[in-house]
Amino acid sequence: MVCMKYRIERRRGVAAYQQIVEQTKRALRTGTLRVGDRLPTAREVAETCAVNPNTTLKAYRELEREGVVELRQGIGTFVARAPEPFVPDAGSTLHAELYEWTERALRSGMAEDDVRELLETALARYGDAAGDVLVTEERKGGPA
Amino acid sequence: MTRTSGTSGTTVRGTAPHEARVALELRELGRRYGRHWALRNATFRLPAGRVCGLVGPNGAGKTTMLEIIAGLRRPTRGEATVFGAPAGSAEARARVSFLPQEKPLFTRFSVADTLRMGRELNPGWDQALAEDFVRAGSVALDAKVGSLSGGQRTRIALAVALGKRPDLVLLDEPLAELDPLVRRQTVGALLAEVAERGITVLMSSHLVAELDTLCDYLLLVSRGGLRLAGDVDELISVHRLLSAHGDAVVDAPDGTPAGLEAHTVVQAQRERRQVSALVRPGGPVTDPWTAAAPTLEEVVLAYLEQGDADALISPNSHVPGTGTEVAA
Numbered sequence: 204m205v206c207m208k209y210r211i212e213r214r215r216g217v218a219a220y221q222q223i224v225e226q227t228k229r230a231l232r233t234g235t236l237r238v239g240d241r242l243p244t245a246r247e248v249a250e251t252c253a254v255n256p257n258t259t260l261k262a263y264r265e266l267e268r269e270g271v272v273e274l275r276q277g278i279g280t281f282v283a284r285a286p287e288p289f290v291p292d293a294g295s296t297l298h299a300e301l302y303e304w305t306e307r308a309l310r311s312g313m314a315e316d317d318v319r320e321l322l323e324t325a326l327a328r329y330g331d332a333a334g335d336v337l338v339t340e341e342r343k344g345g346p347a
Numbered sequence: 348m349t350r351t352s353g354t355s356g357t358t359v360r361g362t363a364p365h366e367a368r369v370a371l372e373l374r375e376l377g378r379r380y381g382r383h384w385a386l387r388n389a390t391f392r393l394p395a396g397r398v399c400g401l402v403g404p405n406g407a408g409k410t411t412m413l414e415i416i417a418g419l420r421r422p423t424r425g426e427a428t429v430f431g432a433p434a435g436s437a438e439a440r441a442r443v444s445f446l447p448q449e450k451p452l453f454t455r456f457s458v459a460d461t462l463r464m465g466r467e468l469n470p471g472w473d474q475a476l477a478e479d480f481v482r483a484g485s486v487a488l489d490a491k492v493g494s495l496s497g498g499q500r501t502r503i504a505l506a507v508a509l510g511k512r513p514d515l516v517l518l519d520e521p522l523a524e525l526d527p528l529v530r531r532q533t534v535g536a537l538l539a540e541v542a543e544r545g546i547t548v549l550m551s552s553h554l555v556a557e558l559d560t561l562c563d564y565l566l567l568v569s570r571g572g573l574r575l576a577g578d579v580d581e582l583i584s585v586h587r588l589l590s591a592h593g594d595a596v597v598d599a600p601d602g603t604p605a606g607l608e609a610h611t612v613v614q615a616q617r618e619r620r621q622v623s624a625l626v627r628p629g630g631p632v633t634d635p636w637t638a639a640a641p642t643l644e645e646v647v648l649a650y651l652e653q654g655d656a657d658a659l660i661s662p663n664s665h666v667p668g669t670g671t672e673v674a675a
Contacts, residue, residue, distance in 0.1 A: 249541065257563040
């Protein structure tokens with residue numbers, strides 16, 4: 204078993220279970236986790252990282268839904284396949300545009316922190332728009 | 348770690364939904380001391396297997412609520428049931444452990460004596476579980492309780508509470524006096540039991556900032572009654588934190604910032620050049636406001652500061668046949 208340490212931060216807009224999903228995928232991308240590895244049980248995560256087991260199980264169900272892990276009843280949760288890469292290739296236009304934009308921002312006299320802040324504001328704005336769509340869809344179903 | 352397997356425990360594993368069972372149900376529960384209502388009109392359901400934080404200002408009735416559920420106090424109005432049995436009945440008391448804030452332990456007892464007392468008082472006692480829990484905290488069984496640190500005493504008291512093999516654990520400010528490291532170890536040990544046996548936990552706490560890794564469910568009471576009840580992720584997702592430049596927003600005659608008419612405003616404040624508001628959105632967010640998702644702490648603090656905000660009881664906390672508002 205690979206010793207996977209999860210670290211939950213109090214961050215705006217990122218639920219604790221989403222952080223576990225993200226950290227698992229990151230570990231797969233960096234090679235800390237490989238296909239076939241067993242993820243720690245909810246009990247192990249609770250003991251070592253003081254994370255609520257319901258949060259861990261919710262994250263594992265989400266990873267299972269995405270096909271990244273496989274829940275084998277009574278045995279554990281195993282990595283089934285690496286997640287789809289979301290970082291575009293170094294040569295892509297997204298990269299080039301961001302580099303160009305960053306250079307322009309810094310040349311205009313902005314401090315690095317201001318640039319970071321601007322990016323965060325943009326992320327909050329559009330990331331939140333995506334969140335609104337989710338909420339609206341949930342509401343269509345009405346109370347369970 | 349090996350452990351004797353018990354028969355009374357319920358387990359939550361894999362993808363099995365555990366929302367179906369109700370651990371706790373309160374119906375219009377109230378308690379009056381003389382002319383003063385310590386707790387009023389509390390109505391909600393707690394699904395089994397959840398770790399629920401109970402927050403609120405001093406005097407809002409948190410301890411009273413826990414004592415009624417534990418069967419130590421009778422309500423003035425309404426009723427509480429634990430896994431379907433009336434609170435205080437023999438059936439309910441057998442399934443509940445209550446750890447009061449003052450952690451009642453005999454200081455002249457050894458740790459082993461304390462566990463033996465637990466064994467003699469509780470028919471379903473699990474000695475291996477209690478001993479494992481004590482040893483994992485590096486506490487010697489022959490140590491005198493009076494010689495232990497606050498963190499070690501909390502661990503012993505928790506060992507007794509868990510050794511009873513309860514299905515519902517009630518904890519009154521269990522972490523208040525612990526240093527951060529011991530707090531983390533204690534929380535880890537408690538959550539490991541939740542993972543192992545699927546027990547339900549209801550704990551009062553002042554540590555609002557730490558609740559979001561600890562709890563997946565939240566109850567917020569104020570002097571006016573129950574203000575929030577529901578799944579933590581849900582409670583966060585139905586709120587938005589709006590902000591705008593102060594010059595761009597005028598205040599309406601009642602003091603609330605203009606341009607928020609479409610939303611339910613929980614709390615709004617003006618600080619220097621910035622106006623911010625925690626809202627339950629009722630439509631699209633319009634200029635000059637920008638929206639962000641709040642943290643659990645921001646939601647809790649807004650409801651604590653604005654004690655008369657509309658209550659929000661999420662669908663899976665809702666008790667059928669009662670008049671509380673349902674989110675969605």
